């Protein structure tokens with residue numbers, strides 16, 4: 001009796017074409033049964049001898065038809081193939097997302113280098129509750145972000161002390177989010193099919209935040 005003990009698909013997934021990229025001749029695996037080249041490779045193990053062979057998908061179908069496998073293994077072969085397809089697709093989308101995010105991060109960090117971030121502390125009444133509230137407002141060109149500051153005894157009146165590093169970083173992350181969303185909309189960079197704008201924007205905002213850590217780098221960017 002034979003068992004399927006592994007599966008891999010050697011092709012890459014192209015998110016634009018929504019299809020596998022065909023392998024170049026010679027890049028596949030030679031079937032251990034018929035000797036032909038295959039991109040979808042099953043590891044087939046003989047349960048008696050323990051011997052394993054890498055077998056192409058066509059030969060696996062023939063072995064299934066010949067009743068060489070148990071019924072469980074036929075289902076397993078189908079599941080393996082579906083899982084390989086999903087994994088390849090997810091990996092390709094993740095890669096496309098990260099590539100686009102890296103490009104936009106460079107653009108966004110360029111804006112931070114060319115402009116300093118204006119910051120002010122605003123005391124106002126919350127428009128819904130009417131309670132006093134204090135926000136830090138960061139702006140860079142047309143972009144702005146507000147970070148809420150708790151007004152309490154733990155938060156002294158002096159505005160500068162409310163302006164902690166963590167809040168500044170949160171504000172910068174929000175600014176970066178706005179800038180990345182704008183770059184995606186107006187930047188002329190094509191968004192590959194299947195890539196979610198939200199994922200790109202989040203990846204950029206975290207990359208920008210990390211670029212400002214350790215915190216001492218903040219002082220180089222923020223206007224006094």
Ligand SMILES: [Zn+2]
Nearest residue numbers: 031034056059
């Ligand atoms: Zn074969």
